[in-house]
Amino acid sequence: MTIKKGEILVIDDEEVIRSGCQQILEMSGYSVAVAENGRVGLDKIIQHDYDIILTDIMMPEMDGMELLDEIGRLGKELVVIVITGYATLDNAITAGRKGAYDYLPKPFNPDELLAKIERGLDYRAHLREVQLLRQDRDRNMLECSNERARTLTIINSMSEGVLAINRQGQIVLMNPMASKIMRLSEERAIGRTVDEIVRNPDLKKSIVASLQEVQAELSSTRLEFDTVYGRAIEASITPIIDENKECIGTVAVLIDVTEDKKIEKMKSDFVSYVAHELKAPLGAIEGYLNLILDGITADKPQTEHEMIEKARDRAHGLIALINDLLDLSRTDRKKSLKEMHAIDVEKVVREAVEFYRNRAEARSQHLTVQVDGQMPLIRANEEDLFRLYANLISNAIKYTPENGDVRVEIKRTKSHVRVDVIDTGIGISGEAQKHIFDEFYRAQNAVDKKITGTGLGLSIAKKIAEDHHGYIDVTSEEGVGSTFRVTLPIIQDE
Amino acid sequence: MAKKILLxxxxxxxxxxxxxxxESGGYVTDTAGSSAEALAKIRANEYxxxxxDLIMxxxxxxxxxxxxxRDSARTRDWPILMLTSVQEKTGFSFDLAKDQAWMKVDDFAAKPLRPAELLQRIAALLRE
Incomplete structure (x- = not known):
């Protein structure tokens, strides 16, 4: 047995030629398949890769020329040798144009056939090599273009603005965020100089300075500036140094920090506000002590006694404020750190009501709870939930005159539990209702009536309600009373 | 005649x-608890x-x-003492040399002032 030297498909409508070729080729160690016309041959070609196709031209169903067309359409690079009885130059040229490699005139002897096949196989081997090289090259090119596309996609989707500048100070790359920050389209920026398009003098100066970078190591420059459109930008400028340690350009990364600045300012405003709120009562206490210790009121013991009482009230208020601030920071803590459980709202509301029962009774108020049927469970942090209802109930008691009513109603809707805290107190003006949930806000009528408070209780209540995916709102009329309504979602059956 | 001070x-x-x-220092006082009340009293009375107080x-x-x-010829020369309990948080330097050009007050102090200190500052402002 000789080893198979190649796979050959013989297509001819004449049985004698098919089997003759098959015999000669198999004896020489080739593997041979046969087909009786072009159509059958084509099916085999589609299903299998042959090294050489040996085909007749004149055949029923599909002739050799048609087959060559079909093979061309398949895009397969096959070695086709055409056999024909009409050994005309015309046929040979036509077949060659259609992609045939060689031409075998009938009749032919075994040696002629084998010589053509061997030549064809050489060509086939050469074709394969070329094909492999081409595939290799194509793959490399694909990788290169993929790599480039990928890098561009990444740069273009960055939330930081990226600006690349060449040594001549021309913009060579600008991503969409940089375009947004600088309010300049990429088309209008590319190719133009930093001097032409960068408006901020500090940024311009830093970029130019970076292009003149001489030292080899990377050194970024950071700066902050405001754009003419009022955005706060943080820029970081880094020279691009090549392998010869020469500066070939620079990259500016721009970050819009406007929102961060706002939050920073809110935080610092809050701190100064808290500082004021903490220092005011201490200042008042110290002031009263000064009066007494420095003997200003030495001749009026009655006044002195009143002043000590007032100082104590301020100390008391200060403690309440610190407690509220602690509550606020506790509420501010990450939700994920809090334990959430299935909670019975009615139980928590009743606990809060009982907690303040003595205070209400001291003011001869009617404090009642009304529950509308069986209440479902809600998912909540029990401590927070208690604080929420407790804040509303203690407010209702505080802002309601003696003999007034404070009523707590618990109702359920299809998806929520609603707790209404209804009082017959001093009420809240329309203007004050807009700000009543703001930190440190105190309604003027409460201040006028000298009802003490920190201005934090309702902002804490609101935070807690929102943390539990619920909300709080108020309806009120001055001199008539207020209703604070907390609506929280119930646990849905899975 | 006793000097009249608006607080x-x-x-x-x-x-x-x-x-x-x-009052222990012999002054007559008038008081205002809000900016609006203060401006009304300044318009109506002589002090x-x-x-x-800075922060209200x-x-x-x-x-x-x-x-x-400072805006009205009638009141322009009244000495002003500004008080605050959080001077470091207001953003104003509270340095007369730096701010007086635009901060139209004559003196300022952190609250609370010891009684003797307050009386002394007022006496200085009134050139007594």
Missing amino acids: IDDDPDFIEINKTIL DLVII EELDSGFTIAYNI
Whole structure:
């Protein structure tokens, strides 16, 4: 047995030629398949890769020329040798144009056939090599273009603005965020100089300075500036140094920090506000002590006694404020750190009501709870939930005159539990209702009536309600009373 | 005749404390608990000196009142003493040499002032 030297498909409508070729080729160690016309041959070609196709031209169903067309359409690079009885130059040229490699005139002897096949196989081997090289090259090119596309996609989707500048100070790359920050389209920026398009003098100066970078190591420059459109930008400028340690350009990364600045300012405003709120009562206490210790009121013991009482009230208020601030920071803590459980709202509301029962009774108020049927469970942090209802109930008691009513109603809707805290107190003006949930806000009528408070209780209540995916709102009329309504979602059956 | 001082502060305890001190020093006092009340009293009455709490409704309520006093020929020369409990947080340097050009007050101090100190500063402002 000789080893198979190649796979050959013989297509001819004449049985004698098919089997003759098959015999000669198999004896020489080739593997041979046969087909009786072009159509059958084509099916085999589609299903299998042959090294050489040996085909007749004149055949029923599909002739050799048609087959060559079909093979061309398949895009397969096959070695086709055409056999024909009409050994005309015309046929040979036509077949060659259609992609045939060689031409075998009938009749032919075994040696002629084998010589053509061997030549064809050489060509086939050469074709394969070329094909492999081409595939290799194509793959490399694909990788290169993929790599480039990928890098561009990444740069273009960055939330930081990226600006690349060449040594001549021309913009060579600008991503969409940089375009947004600088309010300049990429088309209008590319190719133009930093001097032409960068408006901020500090940024311009830093970029130019970076292009003149001489030292080899990377050194970024950071700066902050405001754009003419009022955005706060943080820029970081880094020279691009090549392998010869020469500066070939620079990259500016721009970050819009406007929102961060706002939050920073809110935080610092809050701190100064808290500082004021903490220092005011201490200042008042110290002031009263000064009066007494420095003997200003030495001749009026009655006044002195009143002043000590007032100082104590301020100390008391200060403690309440610190407690509220602690509550606020506790509420501010990450939700994920809090334990959430299935909670019975009615139980928590009743606990809060009982907690303040003595205070209400001291003011001869009617404090009642009304529950509308069986209440479902809600998912909540029990401590927070208690604080929420407790804040509303203690407010209702505080802002309601003696003999007034404070009523707590618990109702359920299809998806929520609603707790209404209804009082017959001093009420809240329309203007004050807009700000009543703001930190440190105190309604003027409460201040006028000298009802003490920190201005934090309702902002804490609101935070807690929102943390539990619920909300709080108020309806009120001055001199008539207020209703604070907390609506929280119930646990849905899975 | 006793000098008349207007005390402006939204904190009733500070009104009471300073009023007590000023009266012990022989001054006559008038008080205002808000910017609006203060501006109304400044328009209607004559004072020898005004003490203003900086932070009331707004962080710079006191400055607004001071500008108003300096803005009218009748009240322009009234000495102004500005008080605040959080001077480091207001953003103003509270350095007369630096700020006096635009901060139209004559003196300022952190609350609370010891009684003797307050009386001394007022005496200085009134050139007594």
